Amino acid sequence: xxxxxxxxxxxxxxxxxxxxxxxxxxxxxxxxxxxxxxxxxxxxxxxxxxxxxxxxxxxxxxxxxxxxxxxxxxxxxxxxxxxxxxxxxxxxxxxxxxxxxxxxxxxxxxxxxxxxxxxxxxxxxxxxxxxxxxxxxxxxxxxxxxxxxxxxxxxxxxxxxxxxxxxxxxx
DNA sequence: AGTGCGATTGACT
DNA sequence: GTCAATCGCACTA
Numbered sequence: 001x002x003x004x005x006x007x008x009x010x011x012x013x014x015x016x017x018x019x020x021x022x023x024x025x026x027x028x029x030x031x032x033x034x035x036x037x038x039x040x041x042x043x044x045x046x047x048x049x050x051x052x053x054x055x056x057x058x059x060x061x062x063x064x065x066x067x068x069x070x071x072x073x074x075x076x077x078x079x080x081x082x083x084x085x086x087x088x089x090x091x092x093x094x095x096x097x098x099x100x101x102x103x104x105x106x107x108x109x110x111x112x113x114x115x116x117x118x119x120x121x122x123x124x125x126x127x128x129x130x131x132x133x134x135x136x137x138x139x140x141x142x143x144x145x146x147x148x149x150x151x152x153x154x155x156x157x158x159x160x161x162x163x164x165x166x167x168x169x170x171x
Numbered sequence: 172a173g174t175g176c177g178a179t180t181g182a183c184t
Numbered sequence: 185g186t187c188a189a190t191c192g193c194a195c196t197a
Contacts (some may be wrong), residue, residue, distance in 0.1 A: 017178070025178070035193065052179050053190030057177085072178055102179050144178055174196080184186075 002108040002125050009081030009108055011098055012130065015163045016140045016152040021067060025147040028068025037056075038116040046125065048105070048115040055102030058110050060119060060127070062109070071097070071098045074101045074143075074154075076108075077162040101151040134154040135160060140169050 001010040016085040019026035027049070031121045038047035039061050047059040047070050076098035077119045078085055085097045085107040098104040105111070110125065119127045135157040143165050156163045156170060163170050 019178075027178080030194075033194080049178090051177065051194065053192075055179050055190095057178060074178085100179070142178075146177085172197090174194105176195105177191105177192095182187090182189105184185090 001122075001128055002110070003123070004081075004084060004109060006084050006087075007081050009078075009084045010076040011076035012078070012132075013073055013075075013136075014077050014160045015154070015156040017072040017074055018062070018155070019072065020153070021063065021069050022070045023069075023148055023151075023153075025142070025149070028070070029058045032068060036068065040066055041116060044118060044120040044127075046114050046117050046119050048110060048112055050112070051102070056105035056110055056112070057101045058105055061083065072101060073104060073162045075099050075156075075162055076104050078107070084117075090145060095161060099162050138170065143169075145157045 001008060021027060023113050028039045035049060036039050038045055041061045042065040045061045047061055049057055049091050052059055056133060058073045061070050063069045078097050086092050088109050089097055089107050098107045114125050117125060119125060138158045139152045140154050141150055141152060
């Protein structure tokens with residue numbers, strides 16, 4: 001969930017990728033630096049970075065303090081504040097509002113100022129549950145990386161149309 | 172100090 | 185379906 005001056009925007013997370021300890025594709029692989037230090041915070045903190053010049057990416061640190069690992073949030077099924085997301089994204093295509101990590105951050109206006117915040121308590125950006133049961137989860141290879149690309153570390157809700165990536169990988 | 176390369180997106184054929 | 189834009193960061197010299 002995301003609190004903005006214009007109101008609250010929120011959605012269900014329908015797609016993630018894991019970047020565990022020792023993963024050569026992970027940003028923490030080469031040790032702690034100024035950029036990735038948020039990955040080394042206690043699990044549940046935000047790690048935000050910029051890829052390809054623009055496009056922010058949102059990760060959640062996933063290990064105890066001092067250990068570098070995280071989960072990339074790749075896609076959201078919009079549930080609240082849809083008009084806010086449409087304005088942030090410059091489109092009214094519901095399916096495209098938060099399908100993809102860069103789009104998700106644009107829709108919720110997530111930038112480097114949120115790097116390192118605690119996501120486990122209500123705040124400008126936080127994680128919560130809507131009480132609804134999760135759908136059936138599928139696993140497959142991660143998207144857009146070259147190293148360790150074959151590890152099945154991408155997880156998604158089966159059949160959900162807000163999941164990014166080729167349709168063939170989402171069955 | 173210079174270079175190469177992405178955890179992507181949007182526009183175009 | 186294909187392809188270029190774009191820039192911060194890590195690595196080499």
